[in-house]
Amino acid sequence: MKLRDFYLIYANPVLGLSAEDAYELERVLRNVKGFERGRPGPGGGADATPFSVAFVLIAIMAGGPRRRAVATATDYYEMTCEGAELAGRGKEFRPKIPVCPLTDERKFGPALKRILSTPNLAARVNEIVVFRDWPEAIVVYRDGRKKKRSRFVDNARTAGAARASQLGSLRVFCTLGDAPLHQMAIDLTENAKEDAEWTGK
Numbered sequence: 001m002k003l004r005d006f007y008l009i010y011a012n013p014v015l016g017l018s019a020e021d022a023y024e025l026e027r028v029l030r031n032v033k034g035f036e037r038g039r040p041g042p043g044g045g046a047d048a049t050p051f052s053v054a055f056v057l058i059a060i061m062a063g064g065p066r067r068r069a070v071a072t073a074t075d076y077y078e079m080t081c082e083g084a085e086l087a088g089r090g091k092e093f094r095p096k097i098p099v100c101p102l103t104d105e106r107k108f109g110p111a112l113k114r115i116l117s118t119p120n121l122a123a124r125v126n127e128i129v130v131f132r133d134w135p136e137a138i139v140v141y142r143d144g145r146k147k148k149r150s151r152f153v154d155n156a157r158t159a160g161a162a163r164a165s166q167l168g169s170l171r172v173f174c175t176l177g178d179a180p181l182h183q184m185a186i187d188l189t190e191n192a193k194e195d196a197e198w199t200g201k
Helices: 004-013 020-031 050-062 066-077 109-115 155-167 178-199
Strands: 125-131 136-143 144-154 173-177
Touching: 004 020, 004 050, 004 178, 020 050, 020 066, 050 066, 050 109, 050 125, 050 178, 066 109, 109 136, 109 144, 109 178, 125 144, 125 178, 173 178
Parallel strands: none
Antiparallel strands: 125 136, 125 173, 136 144
């Protein structure tokens, strides 16, 4: 599956933008290291992989001007799991970053990538919440009968976020529900299997 095909399925009904707008956003995001460009021409284009889809989803959910899409999506992708301790200088720098209990990942981007590549994990997710006023995201998931949250933040900007929360400031956020997220994971996994069979890997 190419990203173009992914947009035809999910862009308008699920992600709130046209397939054309999603493709234009992708063209900007191709400047991100590791984001495949794919070959030009008919049948070409970038593949829909857990990484590329995660990056596009983060860019859409974070919002903001398209000219800042790479910087914004990268900031959100790199957010660490809440509770990180970044202390020391130089050789004494000893960061302690906890892992997300659901995905075992330390950063939001890799956590979302893991969810998109593992349908069983995606089936446990209730929703993904991304705040647009500052870098913060929450993965709400089921652990047995309990509902739990894994929160990711930009450690350099947590003070401002905490202050806004204390004041009850207006916050704008974007959510992605469980059903489309689970279906995306299924589609991406089946796509990877088909590619492996086609290439013989």
